[in-house]
Amino acid sequence: MKLGLVVDLDTCVGCHACATACKQWNTSGTIGPLSDERPHGKDPSGSWLNRIHSYEVGDSPHSKTVNIPMSCMHCETADCVTVCPTGASYKREEDGIVLIDQDKCMGCNLCSWACPYGARELDSDSGTMKKCTLCVDRIYDEQLPEAERQPACVLTCPTSSRVFGDFDDPDSEVSRLTRERAGQQLMPELGYNPVNTYLPPRNPKQQESIAVTPMQGVKQLVNRIINR
Amino acid sequence: MHPAFSVLIFTVTSGAGYGLLAWLGAGQLLGFTETLSINQQIILGVIAMVLVSIGLVSSTMHLANPKNAWRSFSRFRTSWLSREAVFAILLYPVAGLYAAAIFWQWSGINILAGLSMILALVTLFTTSMIYASLKTIRQWHTPMVPALFMAYALISGGLLFLAVSALFVVLNPQLLAVVMGLVIITLALKLVYFFWQGKPQGATIQTATGFSQASVRLLDAGHSAPTFLNREFGYQIAADQLFRLRIVMTLVTFIVPLGLVYWVSGGAVRIELLGLAWVIMMAGLLLERWLFFAEARHVVRLYQGEQRT
Amino acid sequence: MAGQGLYDGPQPTEEHHKERLKTYFDPLPFYYPPLEQQRTDAKEYPFFAVNQRPMFMYHSWDSQNAWLRQIMSQNYLYMHRSKGEALGIKDFGWAWVESHNGRIRAQVKLMEGVNPETVWTWNAIAKQQGTWGLSDDANESQQGFLMNHLINELLPGEAEADGHRMTNSDPITGQAAWYDLRVKITPVGADETDLAEQNLTWPRFDKVKPLPNFTPASKVSSYSSHPNINISRGWRDIFSRGAK
Numbered sequence: 001m002k003l004g005l006v007v008d009l010d011t012c013v014g015c016h017a018c019a020t021a022c023k024q025w026n027t028s029g030t031i032g033p034l035s036d037e038r039p040h041g042k043d044p045s046g047s048w049l050n051r052i053h054s055y056e057v058g059d060s061p062h063s064k065t066v067n068i069p070m071s072c073m074h075c076e077t078a079d080c081v082t083v084c085p086t087g088a089s090y091k092r093e094e095d096g097i098v099l100i101d102q103d104k105c106m107g108c109n110l111c112s113w114a115c116p117y118g119a120r121e122l123d124s125d126s127g128t129m130k131k132c133t134l135c136v137d138r139i140y141d142e143q144l145p146e147a148e149r150q151p152a153c154v155l156t157c158p159t160s161s162r163v164f165g166d167f168d169d170p171d172s173e174v175s176r177l178t179r180e181r182a183g184q185q186l187m188p189e190l191g192y193n194p195v196n197t198y199l200p201p202r203n204p205k206q207q208e209s210i211a212v213t214p215m216q217g218v219k220q221l222v223n224r225i226i227n228r
Numbered sequence: 229m230h231p232a233f234s235v236l237i238f239t240v241t242s243g244a245g246y247g248l249l250a251w252l253g254a255g256q257l258l259g260f261t262e263t264l265s266i267n268q269q270i271i272l273g274v275i276a277m278v279l280v281s282i283g284l285v286s287s288t289m290h291l292a293n294p295k296n297a298w299r300s301f302s303r304f305r306t307s308w309l310s311r312e313a314v315f316a317i318l319l320y321p322v323a324g325l326y327a328a329a330i331f332w333q334w335s336g337i338n339i340l341a342g343l344s345m346i347l348a349l350v351t352l353f354t355t356s357m358i359y360a361s362l363k364t365i366r367q368w369h370t371p372m373v374p375a376l377f378m379a380y381a382l383i384s385g386g387l388l389f390l391a392v393s394a395l396f397v398v399l400n401p402q403l404l405a406v407v408m409g410l411v412i413i414t415l416a417l418k419l420v421y422f423f424w425q426g427k428p429q430g431a432t433i434q435t436a437t438g439f440s441q442a443s444v445r446l447l448d449a450g451h452s453a454p455t456f457l458n459r460e461f462g463y464q465i466a467a468d469q470l471f472r473l474r475i476v477m478t479l480v481t482f483i484v485p486l487g488l489v490y491w492v493s494g495g496a497v498r499i500e501l502l503g504l505a506w507v508i509m510m511a512g513l514l515l516e517r518w519l520f521f522a523e524a525r526h527v528v529r530l531y532q533g534e535q536r537t
Numbered sequence: 538m539a540g541q542g543l544y545d546g547p548q549p550t551e552e553h554h555k556e557r558l559k560t561y562f563d564p565l566p567f568y569y570p571p572l573e574q575q576r577t578d579a580k581e582y583p584f585f586a587v588n589q590r591p592m593f594m595y596h597s598w599d600s601q602n603a604w605l606r607q608i609m610s611q612n613y614l615y616m617h618r619s620k621g622e623a624l625g626i627k628d629f630g631w632a633w634v635e636s637h638n639g640r641i642r643a644q645v646k647l648m649e650g651v652n653p654e655t656v657w658t659w660n661a662i663a664k665q666q667g668t669w670g671l672s673d674d675a676n677e678s679q680q681g682f683l684m685n686h687l688i689n690e691l692l693p694g695e696a697e698a699d700g701h702r703m704t705n706s707d708p709i710t711g712q713a714a715w716y717d718l719r720v721k722i723t724p725v726g727a728d729e730t731d732l733a734e735q736n737l738t739w740p741r742f743d744k745v746k747p748l749p750n751f752t753p754a755s756k757v758s759s760y761s762s763h764p765n766i767n768i769s770r771g772w773r774d775i776f777s778r779g780a781k
């Protein structure tokens with residue numbers, strides 16, 4: 001099994017619901033609690049496992065705002081696993097999820113140096129590194145109804161921009177979306193082979209603008225409806 | 229990259245210690261420690277191990293959760309940090325045996341000297357590979373980094389060997405020439421490194437975000453105050469300040485010590501100046517290490533709006 | 538109809554009120570420039586200014602929410618890059634934003650995807666010092682800004698016949714006409730105010746005294762409903778696994 005996420009950059013509106021749902025779940029999730037420094041003070045800073053960066057692609061007037069939520073990509077050849085000296089960081093063989101054993105991490109930060117995507121952050125309160133667990137404690141939880149055995153971020157997304165599934169299964173939703181929408185990896189040239197796939201924004205055809213007299217307009221409209 | 233003081237002290241101090249131990253071992257094998265008495269050789273070895281120990285203790289200070297530090301030996305199979313931990317600890321009993329061999333003039337002293345020298349060099353290599361193995365920092369991901377690392381250790385260790393042994397006995401002019409030659413070669417290597425790193429290459433914000441056919445600018449980082457990633461990787465140094473610091477570093481690490489050593493070699497001044505040359509070189513190496521971190525631009529900065537690293 | 542005197546119920550007595558009803562309560566839609574903009578000089582105040590609540594703080598305040606304020610504890614004035622550069626305002630530079638009603642100092646972010654004649658910001662981020670349980674140096678009170686100070690609840694200009702100025706709101710719903718605001722923007726000059734002030738918002742108000750029995754928030758918050766159940770990795774796995 002190669003579990004991961006597909007994130008649709010076309011429909012993500014940058015609402016941060018996935019980031020806050022993740023922070024809420026991991027209040028008591030397997031990698032929680034996620035601490036906050038100066039929560040009511042100047043420059044508050046805390047542990048978040050998912051963050052949304054917003055970019056402007058292109059120059060005005062052809063620019064587009066793209067919101068990119070980034071969490072651990074659960075890379076196939078994850079250097080964060082290779083460099084970890086204590087063995088706290090590891091990739092599970094059964095489903096490919098990369099986890100950090102909180103009892104073993106010594107907080108040397110080397111894994112965050114190795115991660116190109118900024119997935120790993122040091123939790124200053126626990127002194128250990130924390131990152132997305134792909135909600136491993138949700139997806140296998142038999143006490144949850146089947147439909148809810150998905151990561152918190154996927155369930156909460158109001159635009160359904162996040163999909164969870166098995167990339168090894170060619171019929172899964174994530175595999176289908178990657179094929180049909182030309183899903184991409186971020187920074188593939190580094191060779192980490194991230195599993196999380198991002199669907200690029202669709203390019204709608206430019207609408208024709210025709211100056212018409214009212215009568216012609218109706219005729220063209222009727223023709224267009226008939227042809228469709 | 230945020231230059232952590234404890235890591236600077238660690239690499240520079242332990243580097244000099246390993247270098248000194250390597251020279252001591254080489255001296256035993258090549259014969260230039262014959263002029264030193266047993267006690268003098270032991271003193272040199274002790275100085276080396278004290279420097280190494282200061283460095284190793286310093287390195288544990290930047291851990292956020294040191295109670296798990298003992299686990300760092302377990303991933304020797306893949307992690308350079310783990311390998312460095314194993315070899316660094318292994319060096320202590322070997323160096324201890326070597327010291328005993330010196331003290332009691334064992335017949336196997338050459339083997340132990342060679343082993344100490346090799347282990348010191350291997351530990352240096354594994355330490356440098358912690359940085360050089362990272363694909364995310366292109367300023368570090370080059371074979372020049374372990375080469376320079378080991379060169380710094382050999383020149384700082386070598387200069388210390390010269391300074392201390394010159395106090396005990398007469399200055400060895402051939403050894404002096406070798407160390408001076410090494411300093412010049414290291415300087416040349418460093419200049420090649422500066423030239424090589426100056427060329428922009430590698431990942432850009434376009435490849436990082438997947439939009440390679442348009443301009444990409446950060447609109448909103450997703451947090452209005454700095455996070456762990458900003459603190460760890462967001463260090464910014466102005467280009468002109470960087471250039472000035474590089475010049476200062478080159479002068480203090482290489483030129484001034486070379487000048488002092490050359491002056492001493494002429495016989496006109498006191499050999500204690502060799503000690504001063506070493507202290508100046510160590511200060512220069514600390515600056516070099518600081519620059520090593522300050523110049524490093526991790527690719528995660530691309531997601532924070534940087535156009536290229 | 539009430540404006541025309543044709544209505545059976547209560548009718549306005551003032552002439553200007555009758556005019557207002559007659560004009561704006563037309564059953565068919567028609568265009569007219571926003572009321573405040575009819576009374577503001579477009580040349581002097583060239584930019585339209587609008588604001589919106591950020592999505593993650595929608596329909597709520599939330600500057601007291603420890604998580605949400607980590608996403609945003611300071612707001613920026615977003616401006617089109619070409620206009621900003623023409624005025625000499627750098628990305629993340631500070632600028633004075635002025636309307637007929639007042640002025641504020643704000644930090645500007647230049648962007649592409651905005652109408653060049655419009656500037657906008659996220660509203661209700663800024664807070665007065667001492668409020669919402671935030672510390673005295675919180676970004677909300679030191680760097681955040683509100684467009685409120687630029688907007689008046691009354692229309693600019695002379696009072697009407699009854700001695701009152703007209704309300705600055707939509708004639709039909711009475712909703713406050715915030716988005717009719719026009720502003721002018723000038724960069725904060727190097728000679729204006731001391732350097733220490735240049736990275737701070739203006740106006741800033743006196744600190745609100747804390748209520749009795751108020752305890753300030755702790756410096757670290759690490760809440761969980763129960764201890765986390767760590768997924769442990771065995772020793773055999775640690776020693777035997779290679780790079781994959």
